[in-house]
Amino acid sequence: MKPVIVLVEPQMGENIGAAARAMLNCGIDELRIVNPRDGWPNERADAMSSGAFEKMPPVKVYDTTAEALADCHYTYATTARIRDMIKPVLTAKEAALDARTRESQGQKIAYLFGAERAGLSNEDVALSHAIITIPVNPDFSSLNLGQGVLLCAYEWFQIGAVKGVPRTSTTELVAETELPAPHAELNNLYNRLEEELRAGHFFRTQEMQPGVMRNLKNMLSRAEMTSQEVNTFHGIITALTGKKNKGEQN
Amino acid sequence: MKPVIVLVEPQMGENIGAAARAMLNCGIDELRIVNPRDGWPNERADAMSSGAFEKMPPVKVYDTTAEALADCHYTYATTARIRDMIKPVLTAKEAALDARTRESQGQKIAYLFGAERAGLSNEDVALSHAIITIPVNPDFSSLNLGQGVLLCAYEWFQIGAVKGVPRTSTTELVAETELPAPHAELNNLYNRLEEELRAGHFFRTQEMQPGVMRNLKNMLSRAEMTSQEVNTFHGIITALTGKKNKGEQN
Numbered sequence: 021m022k023p024v025i026v027l028v029e030p031q032m033g034e035n036i037g038a039a040a041r042a043m044l045n046c047g048i049d050e051l052r053i054v055n056p057r058d059g060w061p062n063e064r065a066d067a068m069s070s071g072a073f074e075k076m077p078p079v080k081v082y083d084t085t086a087e088a089l090a091d092c093h094y095t096y097a098t099t100a101r102i103r104d105m106i107k108p109v110l111t112a113k114e115a116a117l118d119a120r121t122r123e124s125q126g127q128k129i130a131y132l133f134g135a136e137r138a139g140l141s142n143e144d145v146a147l148s149h150a151i152i153t154i155p156v157n158p159d160f161s162s163l164n165l166g167q168g169v170l171l172c173a174y175e176w177f178q179i180g181a182v183k184g185v186p187r188t189s190t191t192e193l194v195a196e197t198e199l200p201a202p203h204a205e206l207n208n209l210y211n212r213l214e215e216e217l218r219a220g221h222f223f224r225t226q227e228m229q230p231g232v233m234r235n236l237k238n239m240l241s242r243a244e245m246t247s248q249e250v251n252t253f254h255g256i257i258t259a260l261t262g263k264k265n266k267g268e269q270n
Numbered sequence: 271m272k273p274v275i276v277l278v279e280p281q282m283g284e285n286i287g288a289a290a291r292a293m294l295n296c297g298i299d300e301l302r303i304v305n306p307r308d309g310w311p312n313e314r315a316d317a318m319s320s321g322a323f324e325k326m327p328p329v330k331v332y333d334t335t336a337e338a339l340a341d342c343h344y345t346y347a348t349t350a351r352i353r354d355m356i357k358p359v360l361t362a363k364e365a366a367l368d369a370r371t372r373e374s375q376g377q378k379i380a381y382l383f384g385a386e387r388a389g390l391s392n393e394d395v396a397l398s399h400a401i402i403t404i405p406v407n408p409d410f411s412s413l414n415l416g417q418g419v420l421l422c423a424y425e426w427f428q429i430g431a432v433k434g435v436p437r438t439s440t441t442e443l444v445a446e447t448e449l450p451a452p453h454a455e456l457n458n459l460y461n462r463l464e465e466e467l468r469a470g471h472f473f474r475t476q477e478m479q480p481g482v483m484r485n486l487k488n489m490l491s492r493a494e495m496t497s498q499e500v501n502t503f504h505g506i507i508t509a510l511t512g513k514k515n516k517g518e519q520n
Contacts, residue, residue, distance in 0.1 A: 038414070038417075041410075041414065041417075042414075042417060044407060044410045045406045045407055045410055045411065045412075045413055045417075046406060046407060047406075047407040070412060070414070072410065075409070075410060113428075155427070155428065156295045156296060156297075156424075156427065157294060157295055157296060157297040157427070159325070160291075160294045160295055160322065160325060161295065162295075162320060163295055164288070164291065164292075164320070166417070167288075167292060167295075167416070167417065167420050170417050170420060170421070171420070171421075171424060174406075174421060174424075177405070177406065177407070178363070178405065
């Protein structure tokens with residue numbers, strides 16, 4: 021089980037190519053890109069990849085970060101700035117250890133990287149479960165995108181696979197219920213929640229809505245809900261709103 | 271005490287710039303370049319450095335690796351291939367631990383990086399005390415120059431300074447004699463030795479000479495001679511050749 025690298029709105033093809041090379045150097049071969057500035061495929065990315073793309077499954081391109089993360093159970097957002105959000109903050113090494121442990125339990129892991137200058141939006145960070153901050157020289161801390169990917173991938177590769185408990189069909193069933201719900205289920209829940217909250221005049225102004233939802237997602241992502249718990253949450257919404265049909269959409 | 275990064279015959283200015291940025295990201299600011307293909311300064315290097323050169327002492331340029339290493343006590347050669355030379359082989363992390371320990375003893379450390387495609391020559395590796403091989407995906411192991419510099423610098427930075435024994439004027443004198451001789455003294459010894467060996471018809475053919483000298487340097491570098499031991503070695507040569515004046519050149 022290997023992590024997925026997700027680049028959100030990367031600007032320069034060179035950096036996408038460098039990221040691909042760096043991740044494959046470290047045995048990671050699944051690259052997803054959200055809304056690349058110059059489209060996809062990209063010649064400059066090819067030129068900088070040193071042939072990495074030919075040895076990887078095809079890169080997948082998405083319109084939104086939420087879609088790119090749909091099948092992932094746990095996401096690390098890489099960011100140079102600590103945001104005003106309550107989330108675990110890990111070094112690249114700590115994240116790698118955590119990722120290996122989760123992978124051994126069957127979780128699909130994503131590392132999320134923002135655009136070259138701006139980094140990740142608060143919305144993208146809110147979707148993530150934890151923050152990675154790579155410890156570097158505080159007087160010169162700006163890492164190139166490809167180099168940020170390299171350091172995260174390198175730490176993951178150095179650790180080597182954590183041996184999970186061998187699965188029988190029985191333990192698999194047991195373990196499955198203990199995974200965090202994939203992002204797709206959470207997004208579904210968040211969207212439904214937002215809709216219901218809007219209908220219920222929860223947001224005092226329209227301008228407030230994005231920020232409030234971000235805070236809610238931050239809070240809920242820390243819970244690491246299982247699929248069953250997400251269903252339970254849907255049930256709560258259904259019960260509270262009294263709309264039985266909507267509850268069944270999940 | 272921080273290590274020196276030495277790039278031998280780098281070809282692309284972009285890579286020099288990326289290396290400078292990567293090392294400064296990790297708090298290392300002394301860059302030396304041996305015989306850069308496109309001369310120095312280099313506009314492409316500036317463009318890729320993200321302003322790193324402005325925050326570093328001026329880059330020094332040398333004609334030979336030996337000159338670039340002259341004041342260094344211990345050198346790690348980075349290479350993807352294990353050479354047919356008997357030298358310690360370390361991971362980037364092991365080298366970083368070793369470097370921090372040596373630095374705490376007052377040793378000046380160099381990390382040696384070869385040209386983009388060819389890597390380091392056997393001659394340059396022979397000058398070095400140990401080899402660094404960065405563990406990466408064996409099926410896709412070629413690291414970009416800037417990324418190789420980053421990983422070595424990153425491991426060094428992560429460890430943090432090893433606290434050396436605080437020095438008084440007395441302990442300094444004691445410690446000084448225990449440092450390995452700087453490269454300048456070794457080069458002087460090697461050159462003299464080669465001269466004497468040639469004069470003594472040691473090399474059966476002229477073609478053999480570089481390879482034989484390389485093997486000798488490899489062997490002698492493993493000894494990590496102190497300055498005093500280098501002097502002793504000069505004395506041995508003097509004694510063996512019976513040339514008292516030459517012996518005094520040291």
